[in-house]
Amino acid sequence: MEERNFEMDKVFSPQEVETRLYEEWEQKGYFTPERVPGKKPFVIMMPPPNITGQLHMGHALDTMPQDVLTRYHRMLGEPTLWLPGTDHASIATEVKIVDALKAEGLTKQDLGREKFLERAWEWKEEYGGRITRQLRRLGASCDWTRERFTMDAGLNKAVVEVFVRLYEKDLIYRGDRIINWCPVCKTALSDAEVEYEEQQTSLWHIKYPGPDGRDIIVATTRPETMLGDTGVAVNPNDPRYDGLVGKTVTLPIMNREIPIVADDYVDLEFGTGAVKMTPAHDPNDFEVAMRHNLPLLRVLNDDGTMNEAAGKFAGMTRMDCRRAIVKELEELGLLVKTEPLTHNVGTCYRCHDTVEPLVSTQWFVKMKPLAEPAIDKAKSGELKFVPERFTKTYYNWMENIRDWCISRQLWWGHRIPAYYCDSCGHTVVARENPETCPKCGGAVRQDEDVLDTWFSSALWPFSTLGWPDETEDLKYFYPTSVMSSGYDIIFFWDARMIFSGLEQMGSLPFDTVLLHGLVRDEQGRKMAKSLGNGIDPLIMIDKYGCDALRFSLAMGVSPGSDIRMSEEKIESFRNFANKIWNASRFVLMNLDGEQPIDVLSIPKDQLEPSDRWILTRYQQAVRTVSQNLDALDLGLAAQKIYEFAWNEFCDWYIELCKTRLNGEDAQAKGVARAVLYHVLMGILKLLHPYMPFLTDEVYRYLPGSGPSIMIDRWPVVDETLDFVADAERMEGVMDIIRGVRNLRAEMNVQPGKRATLILGAHPGWEDTLAASENYFKRLAFTSQLELLHEGDKAPGKCASMVTPAADIFIPLGELVDIPKEVQRLNKDLQNVQREIARAEGMLKNPGFLSKAPETLVQTEKEKLETNRQVLTSLESRIKELEQLV
RNA sequence: GGUCUGUUGGCUCAGUUGGUAGAGCACAUCGUUCACAUCGAUGGGGUCACUGGUUCGAGUCCAGUACAGACCACCA
Numbered sequence: 001m002e003e004r005n006f007e008m009d010k011v012f013s014p015q016e017v018e019t020r021l022y023e024e025w026e027q028k029g030y031f032t033p034e035r036v037p038g039k040k041p042f043v044i045m046m047p048p049p050n051i052t053g054q055l056h057m058g059h060a061l062d063t064m065p066q067d068v069l070t071r072y073h074r075m076l077g078e079p080t081l082w083l084p085g086t087d088h089a090s091i092a093t094e095v096k097i098v099d100a101l102k103a104e105g106l107t108k109q110d111l112g113r114e115k116f117l118e119r120a121w122e123w124k125e126e127y128g129g130r131i132t133r134q135l136r137r138l139g140a141s142c143d144w145t146r147e148r149f150t151m152d153a154g155l156n157k158a159v160v161e162v163f164v165r166l167y168e169k170d171l172i173y174r175g176d177r178i179i180n181w182c183p184v185c186k187t188a189l190s191d192a193e194v195e196y197e198e199q200q201t202s203l204w205h206i207k208y209p210g211p212d213g214r215d216i217i218v219a220t221t222r223p224e225t226m227l228g229d230t231g232v233a234v235n236p237n238d239p240r241y242d243g244l245v246g247k248t249v250t251l252p253i254m255n256r257e258i259p260i261v262a263d264d265y266v267d268l269e270f271g272t273g274a275v276k277m278t279p280a281h282d283p284n285d286f287e288v289a290m291r292h293n294l295p296l297l298r299v300l301n302d303d304g305t306m307n308e309a310a311g312k313f314a315g316m317t318r319m320d321c322r323r324a325i326v327k328e329l330e331e332l333g334l335l336v337k338t339e340p341l342t343h344n345v346g347t348c349y350r351c352h353d354t355v356e357p358l359v360s361t362q363w364f365v366k367m368k369p370l371a372e373p374a375i376d377k378a379k380s381g382e383l384k385f386v387p388e389r390f391t392k393t394y395y396n397w398m399e400n401i402r403d404w405c406i407s408r409q410l411w412w413g414h415r416i417p418a419y420y421c422d423s424c425g426h427t428v429v430a431r432e433n434p435e436t437c438p439k440c441g442g443a444v445r446q447d448e449d450v451l452d453t454w455f456s457s458a459l460w461p462f463s464t465l466g467w468p469d470e471t472e473d474l475k476y477f478y479p480t481s482v483m484s485s486g487y488d489i490i491f492f493w494d495a496r497m498i499f500s501g502l503e504q505m506g507s508l509p510f511d512t513v514l515l516h517g518l519v520r521d522e523q524g525r526k527m528a529k530s531l532g533n534g535i536d537p538l539i540m541i542d543k544y545g546c547d548a549l550r551f552s553l554a555m556g557v558s559p560g561s562d563i564r565m566s567e568e569k570i571e572s573f574r575n576f577a578n579k580i581w582n583a584s585r586f587v588l589m590n591l592d593g594e595q596p597i598d599v600l601s602i603p604k605d606q607l608e609p610s611d612r613w614i615l616t617r618y619q620q621a622v623r624t625v626s627q628n629l630d631a632l633d634l635g636l637a638a639q640k641i642y643e644f645a646w647n648e649f650c651d652w653y654i655e656l657c658k659t660r661l662n663g664e665d666a667q668a669k670g671v672a673r674a675v676l677y678h679v680l681m682g683i684l685k686l687l688h689p690y691m692p693f694l695t696d697e698v699y700r701y702l703p704g705s706g707p708s709i710m711i712d713r714w715p716v717v718d719e720t721l722d723f724v725a726d727a728e729r730m731e732g733v734m735d736i737i738r739g740v741r742n743l744r745a746e747m748n749v750q751p752g753k754r755a756t757l758i759l760g761a762h763p764g765w766e767d768t769l770a771a772s773e774n775y776f777k778r779l780a781f782t783s784q785l786e787l788l789h790e791g792d793k794a795p796g797k798c799a800s801m802v803t804p805a806a807d808i809f810i811p812l813g814e815l816v817d818i819p820k821e822v823q824r825l826n827k828d829l830q831n832v833q834r835e836i837a838r839a840e841g842m843l844k845n846p847g848f849l850s851k852a853p854e855t856l857v858q859t860e861k862e863k864l865e866t867n868r869q870v871l872t873s874l875e876s877r878i879k880e881l882e883q884l885v
Numbered sequence: 886g887g888u889c890u891g892u893u894g895g896c897u898c899a900g901u902u903g904g905u906a907g908a909g910c911a912c913a914u915c916g917u918u919c920a921c922a923u924c925g926a927u928g929g930g931g932u933c934a935c936u937g938g939u940u941c942g943a944g945u946c947c948a949g950u951a952c953a954g955a956c957c958a959c960c961a
Contacts, residue, residue: 524954578924850941863905
């Protein structure tokens with residue numbers, strides 16, 4: 001048995017505790033579940049952070065709910081797996097490495113693919129470790145023995161397998177389509193990777209000279225694309241262009257004749273009713289061009305400069321070319337007008353430069369067949385989003401989904417398993433490099449491109465468990481229980497995991513998606529490096545402790561909504577942690593190093609009213625917290641624990657216990673100790689998912705505790721410890737105590753000065769009040785308790801107040817100012833009258849009596865009864881006082 | 886253009902089947918006796934954005950208005 005130290009410091013110092021306990025938890029294997037056949041496991045897959053990432057508040061917000069749920073279910077005794085890992089983050093990482101090379105005066109081409117990848121792996125080793133170390137500092141109880149990386153061998157195998165299967169099912173194809181091209185990252189992007197930004201630009205109206213002087217005016221926000229125009233489209237029913245369809249206009253500057261075509265796509269009402277067609281650089285134009293066999297003419301290079309097709313503009317940047325074209329059109333007198341326009345411009349989600357739509361040969365996933373079952377699962381209710389409103393967001397995306405461009409012109413990522421034969425042009429998609437062409441035997445070369453980073457993330461719930469191999473882990477832990485992610489990645493990630501799970505595994509990867517919001521600063525702005533308004537979670541942990549930070553991300557937060565972070569908030573929960581620490585210290589000091597007897601074995605008649613009250617309230621807290629956690633209402637559960645621990649246990653019960661603890665009655669002392677221990681232990685357990693360090697540290701000080709609270713069992717509700725009626729009596733006593741304090745504070749009575757307390761008990765309360773003398777002495781500065789009996793004369797010059805249980809009188813002699821007393825009592829009187837009127841109105845109402853639930857009618861009746869009693873007391877007291885004047 | 890969310894005390898936010906409005910911070914007064922000043926006691930402060938409707942009863946349900954915000958689509 002290891003030696004325990006029962007001396008706790010006066011203040012909780014988290015720093016030392018956090019590293020010590022975390023190391024121990026991990027080393028002892030507490031994070032690693034056992035597979036127990038027949039027992040349903042609880043499983044969460046951690047959204048893998050980017051290897052390039054530095055821990056920020058977003059990670060903390062993401063981690064908190066997962067760890068809370070994991071720790072809760074572990075304490076429920078379920079085999080619990082929270083699987084961590086990191087994401088190679090293809091484009092984000094590659095951009096960073098390219099930047100780093102640039103600082104050395106190198107490009108990635110200088111290095112070559114092989115050397116570049118070596119370098120990337122070095123990055124992975126260095127920074128992938130950094131982020132996982134930082135996650136540990138958040139107290140994350142994930143199973144590091146199962147840590148995965150999206151590019152490790154197993155996951156790579158899964159990626160290739162899925163690619164091949166989808167290809168074989170004709171769900172992956174290669175073709176020329178308009179895609180979003182980032183000229184800075186020099187790669188294709190998926191639709192989801194484009195962010196639209198409102199920008200101020202111009203709409204240029206340009207005259208294209210037509211036949212017989214019938215010129216056509218078109219408008220554009222991107223004049224440089226006119227170099228690639230291969231037609232002009234008008235609506236077939238537009239009288240303005242009668243007789244022109246089939247003829248040509250002259251493309252200015254290039255002096256090319258381009259055809260006029262008729263297409264319904266053109267809106268008669270909008271602008272001039274004529275649209276220039278740049279099929280190689282506009283998705284809509286592309287569609288029209290396909291219908292009319294217009295040629296595609298690319299005028300942009302991959303780096304965003306103009307290519308040879310742009311003639312004399314070749315080599316210019318997009319913007320230079322735009323200015324040159326506008327100038328030349330002006331000189332030619334073909335620029336009809338320029339009007340200012342605000343419109344949304346697509347930008348790259350990584351580098352935020354303007355993306356260019358252009359035609360390119362890329363790989364795509366056919367989405368319709370995959371999206372349909374994914375939609376059905378949500379429609380049938382098998383898949384739930386929390387909060388529910390995001391289901392609509394999900395439908396909206398899934399139902400309007402376009403094919404997913406998955407190839408990226410990058411090096412860091414999963415290389416596309418497609419091989420091309422130069423001799424016969426055959427394409428092979430295979431799990432292994434075929435080396436030679438199966439058709440002609442010629443040499444093959446692998447596709448140069450890699451896959452969208454989200455392609456591998458989409459497989460995360462099963463690839464991490466060993467799929468495509470039929471591993472024991474896969475059989476036991478799939479499907480997972482809850483997916484927790486930010487609502488900003490529903491499209492990128494959640495949706496893709498859902499259809500991938502359905503397609504590859506035949507079942508949903510999880511049935512519930514728990515969404516959280518974004519972290520904002522005090523002013524509601526998104527935290528961003530550029531704004532410098534980020535609160536560094538690591539600094540906050542150093543300053544206030546991990547537990548305080550975690551609690552600040554949980555308490556009072558509702559699912560799916562953004563939260564505002566402030567240091568003050570974290571500080572207030574540091575104070576809460578300290579409060580629990582000191583309450584524990586108090587309990588511990590009173591245990592004399594011994595484990596008290598079990599509350600269940602205490603004869604019920606030995607339990608005092610205060611014991612009955614706190615036990616009842618405690619039972620209720622356990623019920624509420626458990627229910628809230630089951631319903632994924634983490635914010636409500638946290639609030640309940642906070643209130644119960646601080647406002648009921650600390651503020652009241654501990655104080656109520658002190659008389660017994662300092663008294664001579666050994667049996668009474670023992671009972672108080674047992675209840676204190678029982679409830680404190682329960683609080684620590686309820687709080688553990690949120691504040692793992694504090695709770696485990698305190699737990700270990702407590703006699704009779706196990707090796708760690710995190711592997712102990714969640715509190716159980718026991719009906720024999722519910723004393724609802726007794727608890728109500730106690731509340732009545734507490735009301736009196738509050739009343740006395742209130743009176744004294746109002747009259748500025750010296751704190752140390754004790755006074756006689758005279759109580760006129762209301763019917764049925766005599767015994768309770770007589771038995772509560774110690775409570776009044778301890779908490780209501782009472783020197784002596786006097787109970788008025790039937791027929792007793794009401795006390796004269798006293799401060800007085802009426803509570804539901806009794807009329808309170810405190811003889812305070814000179815301090816009592818009778819007119820002021822009357823005034824205050826009248827104020828109470830008015831409140832009670834108002835309340836009585838309300839209840840009477842309600843109870844007189846036949847609608848209420850017939851429709852409202854019976855219990856409610858009953859409580860209303862009781863309340864009314866009580867208030868009438870209070871009213872009577874108030875009235876007679878006021879009358880008495882008025883006679884004294 | 887479409888969809889969604891928010892509007893509750895000075896500030897930040899809770900409020901789960903509709904039943905006399907809550908917390909933290911801030912503020913005011915008092916307090917260092919043996920858990921805790923990272924504390925305790927007490928107090929002030931809200932027509933729950935506005936208008937109408939349903940209901941015996943609405944912060945809570947419905948409709949509309951105003952303001953704020955998010956996402957999706959992006960007509961040249």
